[in-house]
Amino acid sequence: MGWPYGFPALTEEDKLLRREALDLYACIAHYSALAPALVFLLYRFSRHVIHVIQEAHAGRASAATSQQGRYALVPGSPTVKAQHQQGMAGKLIRQWRKITWRLGDDVYLAGSHWGQWDEWLLGVLWTAWLLVLSVKGTGNDYFHLTKRLGAIAISQLPIQYLLANKALNPYAWAFKSSHEHINRYHRVLGRIIYGLVLVHLVLYNAYFIYAGIWLQRILDSVVFCGLVASLGLHGTTATAMRVARQLSYRLFFITHLAVAVLMPVLLFFHASSARLYIMEAVVVFILDLAVRRLTTIHAPCTLESVPGTTTLVKMTCSIPAHRAARFRAAPGSHIYLSIPPSSRTTTVPSSKSTFVPLLFNPFTVAAVNEQHGTIDLVARIRKGPMSSILSEITSSSATTSEPPTETRQTILAIQGPYGTMTAQFNDLLRWGPNRVLLISGGVGATFTLPIYHALQSQVPSAKLQLVWAMRSAGEATWAVSQPPPPNGKPILDDPRIHIFLTGDMGMAYDGNDVELSPFFSSRMDRRRRLTSSSTRNRKRPDIQKIVDDTFRQNLGDSVAVFVCGPADMTREVKRRVGTWARTGRRLWWHSETFGW
Structure with a gap:
C-alpha cells in the first residue's frame, strides 16, 4: 500500500x-x-453520597438493634473487618488495590x-x-x-x-x-x-x-x-x-x-x-x-546554623496568625522560598546575581508555632545558588556586631502551604489508619515528624512508629530543641521514635566552647542524650524487618506508610511495602520527594 x-x-x-x-x-x-477531572469529580460526589447513605442506614440499623436488645457490632472490630473482606465486593476491592499499586510502580x-x-x-x-x-x-x-x-x-x-x-x-x-x-x-x-x-x-x-x-x-x-x-x-x-x-x-x-x-x-x-x-x-x-x-508572605526570618553540623541551617519565620493556622492544619506541607529585592544586599554578594529573582526553592515546614506565629524550616546547604545565599546570610548573622540580646532578621518571601498533605491530611484522618509507619533519612524528618505529632494527637488509637536515619547526632538537634507537643513526649523519651546513626559520631564543638556558653552547653547535653539513646542503633535500619513487622501485626489492620529521604531509601521502602500491597492490603502510601 x-x-x-x-x-x-x-x-x-x-x-x-x-x-x-x-x-x-x-x-x-x-x-x-x-x-x-470531571469524571473523577463525579466519582468523588458518588462516593460521598454512598457514604452518607451507608452511615444513615447503619445508624438506623444500630438503633433498631439496640431497641431489640441485640448486640451491635463495633465498627472496625475484627468481625466487621472479616465481613468486609469476604464476598465478591471484598475481592474486587482487593484487586483494585493491587492494580492501583502496580500503576504506581516505577519503570x-x-x-x-x-x-x-x-x-x-x-x-x-x-x-x-x-x-x-x-x-x-x-x-x-x-x-x-x-x-x-x-x-x-x-x-x-x-x-x-x-x-x-x-x-x-x-x-x-x-x-x-x-x-x-x-x-x-x-x-x-x-x-x-x-x-x-x-x-x-x-x-x-x-x-x-x-x-x-x-x-x-x-x-x-x-x-x-x-x-x-x-x-x-x-x-x-x-x-x-x-x-x-x-x-x-x-x-x-x-x-x-x-x-x-x-x-x-x-x-x-x-x-x-x-x-x-x-x-x-x-x-x-x-x-x-x-x-x-x-499570597506571598514577606516574612522576617532568623537564620542560624544547626549546632553539631556544618551543612544544616534553621530558619524561623514570622507569619500572620491566619496563615500559621493553615500550616498547622497541613502537617508535612512545604513552601517555596525566594529572596525579595529588599534582602539582596551587598552584605550577601551571591544575592546580587542576575538569576536570583528566578529562584523558588521548596522547603518542608518542620514545625509550626501558632502561639508565636512562626514556622521553622531546615535546609541542607549544598552547591546551588539558594544554598550559597542562605549560607552567606547565616554567616553574616553569626558575625554581626549587634548586641547578643538582639536577633538579626532577614526578610524572605514565602509561598504556601503546598503539598499532598494540604489536600489529603483530613482524608487520612477520616480513613482512620490502625498503624502508621513513618521512615525518614536526614532532613526528611522535617516531613515525617510533623505528621507523627499531628497523628499522635488526632488519631490516638493508631499505633505509630517513626524511624529516622541520619549520619550524625547533630542532624537531630533542631528537632530535639523543639518543645514536645501537647500530651506528647520529647523525641528522646518517645519509645515509638527510633533513631539510627549511620555515620560519624564525632562532636562538632570542643570542651572550651561548651564551657564558655550555657546556651551551647544545653544543646550539647541534648546531643549527648541523643548519642547515648541511639547507641544501640548505630547502624542502618533494617527496612525489610521494620516493614514486615508493621504489616504482620494484624492482617486486618489498615496501614499508612510515609517516607521521605534519599532516593535509595525511598526505593527500598517502596519495594518492601509493595510485597504487602500486592496482596490487596488496605494501605495508604505516600513518598515525599522533590525533583524527578
Missing part, C-alpha cells in the same frame, strides 16, 4: 470545510482533556528511571486519542493532515499550562492531589505535544523541500514565527533530559520559563486560527502568577 496522502485541488468551499473541520477537532481535543529501562506505569498508560491512551483526532476526516489531503497535527497540539497548550500551575491548579483540586504529583502528567502531555509538533514540522518541511520552496517559505514571517517557537520546544525537551538537568538545573528552569513566556507570542502570529487557545494559555499563566504574588 502506497502513501495515501496527496495534494488534491480544492475549491474555496472545500477550504472552508477544511477550516471548519480543523476547528472542530481541535475543540474536541481541547475540551476532552477536561473529561478525566526502569537500561537502568534509567522512566516514570511510573500510570504515566505510561495515560500517555499511550491520550496519544492514541489525539492521533485519532489528527487523522479522522482528513481523507487524502496532505495539508489537512499537517495542519490538523499542529491544531491539535496547540489545543493542548492551555491544559499544559494548567497542569503546571502551583496556586490555581484545577486538576490538583479535582484529584485532591498536589501540584507536584500533577506535574508528572504535565511532563507526559509535554512530550505528546512535542511529538505532534515534530510530525507537523517534518511534514511541512518535507513538502517545502519536495516543492523546492524551502528557503522562500522559511523566511516568510508566519512560518518563521512557527520555526522559532519549535526551536523553543526543542530546547525545552533537550534541557528537560535527566543528564541536562543534572548538569545544570538552572539552565533547564530558565529555558522552560523563557519558552513558556515567549512561545504564545510567536504562536499568536503563526496560527491565527488557534489564537483562542493561545489566549487561554496566557490567561492561565498570568492568573496563577498573580495569585502566587498576592
